[in-house]
Amino acid sequence: xxxxxxxxxxxxxxxxxxxxxxxxxxxxxxxxxxxxxxxxxxxxxxxxxxxxxxxxxxxxxxxxxxxxxxxxxxxxxxxxxxxxxxxxxxxxxxxxxxxxxxxxxxxxxxxxxxxxxxxxxxxxxxxxxxxxxxxxxxxxxxxxxxxxxxxxxxxxxxxxxxxxxxxxxxxxxxxxxxxxxxxxxxxxxxxxxxxxxxxxxxxxxxxxxxxxxxxxxxxxxxxxxxxxxxxxxxxxxxxxxxxxxxxxxxxxxxxxxxxxxxxxxxxxxxxxxxxxxxxxxxxxxxxxxxxxxxxxxxxxxxxxxxxxxxxxxxxxxxxxxxxxxxxxxxxxxxxxxxxxxxxxxxxxxxxxxxxxxxxxxxxxxxxxxxxxxxxxxxxxxxxxxxxxxxxxxxxxxxxxxxxxxxxxxxxx
Amino acid sequence: xxxxxxxxxxxxxxxxxxxxxxxxxxxxxxxxxxxxxxxxxxxxxxxxxxxxxxxxxxxxxxxxxxxxxxxxxxxxxxxxxxxxxxxxxxxxxxxxxxxxxxxxxxxxxxxxxxxxxxxxxxxxxxxxxxxxxxxxxxxxxxxxxxxxxxxxxxxxxxxxxxxxxxxxxxxxxxxxxxxxxxxxxxxxxxxxxxxxxxxxxxxxxxxxxxxxxxxxxxxxxxxxxxxxxxxxxxxxxxxxxxxxxxxxxxxxxxxxxxxxxxxxxx
Numbered sequence: 079x080x081x082x083x084x085x086x087x088x089x090x091x092x093x094x095x096x097x098x099x100x101x102x103x104x105x106x107x108x109x110x111x112x113x114x115x116x117x118x119x120x121x122x123x124x125x126x127x128x129x130x131x132x133x134x135x136x137x138x139x140x141x142x143x144x145x146x147x148x149x150x151x152x153x154x155x156x157x158x159x160x161x162x163x164x165x166x167x168x169x170x171x172x173x174x175x176x177x178x179x180x181x182x183x184x185x186x187x188x189x190x191x192x193x194x195x196x197x198x199x200x201x202x203x204x205x206x207x208x209x210x211x212x213x214x215x216x217x218x219x220x221x222x223x224x225x226x227x228x229x230x231x232x233x234x235x236x237x238x239x240x241x242x243x244x245x246x247x248x249x250x251x252x253x254x255x256x257x258x259x260x261x262x263x264x265x266x267x268x269x270x271x272x273x274x275x276x277x278x279x280x281x282x283x284x285x286x287x288x289x290x291x292x293x294x295x296x297x298x299x300x301x302x303x304x305x306x307x308x309x310x311x312x313x314x315x316x317x318x319x320x321x322x323x324x325x326x327x328x329x330x331x332x333x334x335x336x337x338x339x340x341x342x343x344x345x346x347x348x349x350x351x352x353x354x355x356x357x358x359x360x361x362x363x364x365x366x367x368x369x370x371x372x373x374x375x376x377x378x379x380x381x382x383x384x385x386x387x388x389x390x391x392x393x394x395x396x397x398x399x400x401x402x403x404x405x406x407x408x409x410x411x412x413x414x415x416x417x418x419x420x421x422x423x424x425x426x427x428x429x430x431x432x433x434x435x436x437x438x439x440x441x442x443x444x445x446x447x448x449x450x451x452x453x454x455x456x457x458x459x460x461x462x463x464x465x466x467x468x469x470x471x472x473x474x475x476x477x478x479x480x481x482x483x484x485x486x487x488x489x490x
Numbered sequence: 491x492x493x494x495x496x497x498x499x500x501x502x503x504x505x506x507x508x509x510x511x512x513x514x515x516x517x518x519x520x521x522x523x524x525x526x527x528x529x530x531x532x533x534x535x536x537x538x539x540x541x542x543x544x545x546x547x548x549x550x551x552x553x554x555x556x557x558x559x560x561x562x563x564x565x566x567x568x569x570x571x572x573x574x575x576x577x578x579x580x581x582x583x584x585x586x587x588x589x590x591x592x593x594x595x596x597x598x599x600x601x602x603x604x605x606x607x608x609x610x611x612x613x614x615x616x617x618x619x620x621x622x623x624x625x626x627x628x629x630x631x632x633x634x635x636x637x638x639x640x641x642x643x644x645x646x647x648x649x650x651x652x653x654x655x656x657x658x659x660x661x662x663x664x665x666x667x668x669x670x671x672x673x674x675x676x677x678x679x680x681x682x683x684x685x686x687x688x689x690x691x692x693x694x695x696x697x698x699x700x701x702x703x704x705x706x707x708x709x710x711x712x713x714x715x716x717x718x719x720x721x722x723x724x725x726x727x728x729x730x731x732x733x734x735x736x737x738x739x740x741x742x743x744x745x746x747x748x749x750x751x752x753x754x755x756x
Contacts, residue, residue: 081493083493083496110730111730111731111732111735112730112731112732112735113732114732117744121744134624135624135627136623137623137627137628137748138604138625138628138643138644138748139744139745139748140644148644149628149643149644149646150628151620151624151627151628152620152627152671153620153621153627154620154621156675163671175647175648176646176648178648178650179630179648179649179650182650183651202525228611303503303506303507303510304506304509304510306536306537306541308539313537315506317499317503321592344537346533346534346535346537346538347534355491357491357496357499357503358491358499359499359503359506359535361537372510396648402612410653410656416501430574468651468652471651473650473651473653478655478658478659479647479655480647480648480650480653482649483648483651
């Protein structure tokens with residue numbers, strides 16, 4: 079049987095225990111190689127600390143000495159049921175770009191909250207980020223229960239605050255679990271110290287998660303990555319991001335709206351392929367010698383995506399210099415790269431308080447999330463994020479540097 | 491789509507993205523299982539005809555079987571093979587006995603620098619994986635190196651969804667890691683499924699086999715009875731020994747790999 083591989087991001091405020099939880103999960107699933115714990119013990123001792131499970135993933139010398147996670151890490155582990163990729167993330171404000179690098183690869187998230195501290199700034203910001211990225215499977219763990227004497231009352235109190243806060247974001251956490259990552263309680267085994275907790279332990283809950291994507295049932299979208307010219311033919315290459323592509327099918331190449339017919343579907347050593355589905359990287363040849371290039375999108379002749387010059391979206395601004403209207407940036411959406419101007423910054427969402435505030439000043443500062451309107455210089459082929467994700471998400475680039483990521487909420 | 495198909499498609503996407511954005515690309519092949527798998531998938535990505543050169547960084551300390559394997563496949567797959575050696579260092583008899591860190595740096599990192607300069611490549615495909623080593627787990631799929639080959643691991647660029655870095659400034663080059671998301675077990679299962687040829691050092695002879703191969707003096711075989719790929723897979727399903735346990739350069743010091751890599755090592 080083919081096992082599912084689930085990609086799960088660990089998010090939350092600095093020092094709330096994300097890396098320690100991951101270390102604990104590695105230990106609990108018996109995923110560590112021989113000598114690894116001895117090595118961690120040795121390094122911890124050298125730095126004058128108790129054995130620090132976070133060192134299993136905080137690999138950089140600077141991370142261990144500074145006691146923090148700087149960059150995102152991915153760790154593989156398996157249970158009886160699934161394979162997992164856990165994506166650890168830094169909790170610091172300065173490292174949001176690394177947190178985004180990790181979290182944009184995830185399908186679900188575990189929000190780690192220190193029961194003693196409750197909701198902190200990065201707890202709120204990270205929650206807002208996963209909502210923006212469309213990750214809607216969320217598990218909350220209230221960590222460090224050992225520090226509050228396993229108090230049910232304290233748990234109920236924080237649980238209700240967390241639930242209330244997440245509700246304002248439209249996130250309905252699937253589970254809220256009291257744990258102690260450091261002591262391994264309610265991670266892979268129910269803890270006797272918290273008999274009042276009637277739910278399951280974390281690993282059981284993870285094993286029961288169901289994620290589904292059904293992009294095959296959506297209309298065909300195939301952004302062109304490149305065109306390879308061999309002596310005999312021109313091969314268009316790209317990934318089918320939604321729908322199914324069939325040999326002999328009539329398609330349209332956007333944005334030029336050129337109609338053509340697919341002559342063949344090319345996959346190495348599979349000469350009899352007549353169709354390919356969402357997720358497959360393929361080659362195509364056309365019946366005629368139409369020009370096609372990187373950035374064009376091949377679609378079926380019904381249900382066309384929108385061709386537009388203006389979009390509205392939610393973005394997270396990532397660089398130090400604030401975003402102000404009128405700035406020209408490069409917008410990348412699927413394989414499209416188009417110059418755009420930021421026309422309006424409509425509102426911003428204060429990640430710390432989550433108030434959607436009218437702007438006192440038309441600008442977004444680093445790590446702020448806002449609603450913006452963008453105007454492109456050329457036609458953009460776009461979809462709303464909640465319809466076809468890969469044509470509904472984008473990044474903004476300036477001087478070779480990613481300065482924002484966003485999702486399209488409206489096509490104007 | 492099953493798990494191996496998903497991994498393969500993501501890898502093909504990355505390889506094609508590399509070539510689409512950087513025509514001056516090359517693939518680094520060490521004849522190990524990972525880079526041979528990368529080579530295999532790269533052939534698939536380009537329908538059998540890889541449009542760029544394959545580089546072998548030859549330290550001259552490789553196993554005899556690896557050289558034979560290289561020459562056989564290069565011919566069979568019609569590879570445009572560049573064999574790159576740091577001849578000055580070899581003349582000076584640089585040797586792992588006089589310090590592994592220095593030897594790796596001279597015969598691998600330096601040799602690579604020379605080749606990159608000579609051919610003006612600005613993108614290199616490499617078969618490293620996240621699960622091999624904690625420091626590699628921090629890598630990006632598209633990872634820039636500055637003119638001095640340094641890896642600024644403390645301030646890596648954001649890499650969001652599948653938007654990879656599509657250009658670089660003069661003098662910089664990109665390390666592109668299409669197998670970053672694979673595990674050792676994934677690689678072996680894929681080798682079995684696709685019948686990819688491998689160097690026979692991986693298979694057990696007299697109850698010893700190599701789990702990771704590189705230079706002869708710096709690799710230790712492990713106890714193993716696995717004489718077939720299926721047996722290797724069974725062995726790895728239950729092993730608790732780290733993959734690179736037999737590789738000396740990982741063990742010199744807790745942070746040797748971090749230092750080697752920050753200076754441009756693979």
